[in-house]
Amino acid sequence: MSENLNNENKKVIFSGIQPSGDLTLGNYLGALKNWVKLQDDYTCYFCVVDMHAITVRQTPADLRRRTLELLSIYIASGISPEKNTLFIQSHVPAHAECCWLLTCNTYMGELSRMTQYKDKSKKYGDSIGVGLFNYPSLMAADILLYNTDLVPVGKDQTQHLELTRDIATRFNSSYSPTFKIPEGYIPKIGAKIMSLQEPLKKMSKSSDNPNSYILIMDPPAVIKKKISRAVTDSLGLINYTDDQPGVKNLLNILSAIKGTPPEELVLYYAGKGYSDLKADAADSIISELSPIQDKVQELLKDKSYLESIYREGAVKASHVANNTLRKMQKKIGMIPR
Ligand code: AMP
Ligand code: TRP
Numbered sequence: 001m002s003e004n005l006n007n008e009n010k011k012v013i014f015s016g017i018q019p020s021g022d023l024t025l026g027n028y029l030g031a032l033k034n035w036v037k038l039q040d041d042y043t044c045y046f047c048v049v050d051m052h053a054i055t056v057r058q059t060p061a062d063l064r065r066r067t068l069e070l071l072s073i074y075i076a077s078g079i080s081p082e083k084n085t086l087f088i089q090s091h092v093p094a095h096a097e098c099c100w101l102l103t104c105n106t107y108m109g110e111l112s113r114m115t116q117y118k119d120k121s122k123k124y125g126d127s128i129g130v131g132l133f134n135y136p137s138l139m140a141a142d143i144l145l146y147n148t149d150l151v152p153v154g155k156d157q158t159q160h161l162e163l164t165r166d167i168a169t170r171f172n173s174s175y176s177p178t179f180k181i182p183e184g185y186i187p188k189i190g191a192k193i194m195s196l197q198e199p200l201k202k203m204s205k206s207s208d209n210p211n212s213y214i215l216i217m218d219p220p221a222v223i224k225k226k227i228s229r230a231v232t233d234s235l236g237l238i239n240y241t242d243d244q245p246g247v248k249n250l251l252n253i254l255s256a257i258k259g260t261p262p263e264e265l266v267l268y269y270a271g272k273g274y275s276d277l278k279a280d281a282a283d284s285i286i287s288e289l290s291p292i293q294d295k296v297q298e299l300l301k302d303k304s305y306l307e308s309i310y311r312e313g314a315v316k317a318s319h320v321a322n323n324t325l326r327k328m329q330k331k332i333g334m335i336p337r
Contacts, residue, residue, distance in 0.1 A: 011149040013038055014182075016047035016089065016142060019066035020058065021205035023073060025214040025285065029190035029256040030154030036078040038152060038185075044084040045146050045317060046074055048310075051089045051096065052138060055131035056120075068306055069296065073216060075309070076295035087313030089142065094321035098141035099134070101328050105171050106137050110163055116156070140164040144179045145321040152185040155192045156202060175331040178324075190256030196230040199245035217293055220286045227282040238269040238277055247274070250281045257284045 015035060017027060035046060048070045053063060067088060074086055089095050111117065111133055121128045143151055143164050151161055161184045168179040193203045197212040207213055211226050218226070232246040240251050240262045251262045254277075269277055299306060330336060 010041065010043045012146055013042040013044040013150050013152060013185075014047070014143050014146050014148040015045075015152050016049040016052070017070060018049050018053040019063060019070045020053040020056065021066070023070065023216045024193075024203050024205050025216065025253065025289075026154065026193035026203035027205070028077070028216055028289075029193050029253065030187065031152065032074070032077045032079070033190065033256070034152045034185070034187050035074075038150075039079060039083055042150065044079075045148075046079055046084055046086050047089050047142060047317075048074075048087070049089045049139075049142065052135060055129055055135050068303070069300065071306055071310060072296045072299040073292070075299055076292045081309045081313070085313050085316045086309055087317045088310050091310065091314035092317045092321050094145055094318065094325045095138065095141050098145050098321070098325050098328065099138040101325075101332060102140050102144070102167055102171070103134055103137045105174065106134075106140075106163075106167055110166065111136060114159055114163070116160070136160045136163045137167070140167045143182050144168055145324045146317075147180050147320075147324065148182045149180060150185045151182050152187075154190075155186055158184055158186065171328075175328075178327060178331060187256070189252055189262070193253060193256075194245060194249040196226055196246075196249070199231060199249045214285060216289060217296065218289075220290065223285050223289070224282045227278050227285070230278065232274050236273065238266060238272065238274070240266050247277070250277055254281050254284055257288050 013035075015031060017023070017031060023032075035044065038044065048067050050063065050067050053066075071086060071088070075081055079086065114136055117133055117135070120132055124132075139160050140163065143161075144167075151157075151164075153161065161182070165181050168181050172178055195201045195203050195207060195212040196214070197209055201212075203213045205213060205215075211229055214223055214226055227250075230246060230250060232250075233244050235244060237244075238247060238251070240248055242248065248262075251265050254260070254265055255262045326336070
């Protein structure tokens with residue numbers, strides 16, 4: 001059984017981020033920071049999902065640079081390459097093979113209902129790539145190959161996770177029990193960091209307005225400027241309410257970084273103004289990100305160290321993934337090689 005290939009009977013975590021753009025504070029607070037907290041209690045696979053990134057056109061040189069930068073950000077954020085398996089998706093061919101087997105067990109209707117696909121098809125019209133349509137089957141392959149128990153992601157991925165569970169359940173009942181049905185792990189605070197300019201929309205690296213997001217690699221002066229320009233409202237009161245989405249977002253950011261509940265922050269800011277809140281938010285972001293930025297720069301200078309991490313990661317990941325893949329092929333009726 002492939003479960004036995006995972007360490008120490010710990011439960012298994014799988015998660016990934018696409019190297020498709022510069023990472024934002026949303027990626028950090030919604031995903032990465034939580035991975036760091038979970039790494040001691042689970043057997044973790046953290047993947048740089050480059051095959052997902054190419055569902056939209058990538059410039060080859062940028063993809064190469066961002067893939068290594070993302071791996072460096074994982075490590076610099078505190079994800080230990082010794083404790084966890086860190087790897088690049090395209091280095092483990094079982095992901096593409098498993099994706100095909102799952103694609104044949106996924107319905108057009110299911111994929112057409114995915115909001116991420118619907119949003120993107122508005123942008124690309126008829127020339128939308130088939131890869132974008134099938135994106136969730138590849139994500140299901142990522143997760144299911146490792147007998148994953150828990151998938152820590154931001155809120156925007158819940159629909160893809162639901163579909164993963166549906167595909168796994170269908171495969172288990174069409175053939176025989178093969179996959180664990182994974183659960184999502186969505187953080188209480190930080191699951192959806194909003195745009196600094198349009199606080200009803202998610203903070204996204206694909207936005208056209210750089211003032212709407214903070215990048216993990218933004219220098220302190222830029223972070224201060226972006227936070228000072230963040231859209232709030234004219235009420236002048238610091239409350240944690242949907243009626244004040246800009247203020248709520250700043251409180252969420254502060255809360256996710258400091259670990260203080262937003263309600264407690266509201267008490268602290270009683271009688272204070274938006275400029276105090278903004279100054280504190282900027283300072284806390286800077287002190288959280290600065291050490292990570294320094295470490296990323298250091299890691300990027302040591303390509304052979306990074307190479308040793310992703311090579312070893314691919315070997316470890318392939319071992320578990322190939323085992324699951326062979327099991328699937330056998331159940332489907334393919335002749336063992
Ligand atoms: P992506 O950049 O789409 O590959 O997303 C990588 C991870 O970051 C996923 O777990 C997302 O759910 C999470 N994420 C992306 N944007 C945000 C955001 N604005 N707030 C919280 N989490 C986010
Ligand atoms: N679709 C995820 C995102 O955009 C990235 C991803 C790909 C992922 N495969 C995964 C996340 C497997 C968790 C598990 O955020």
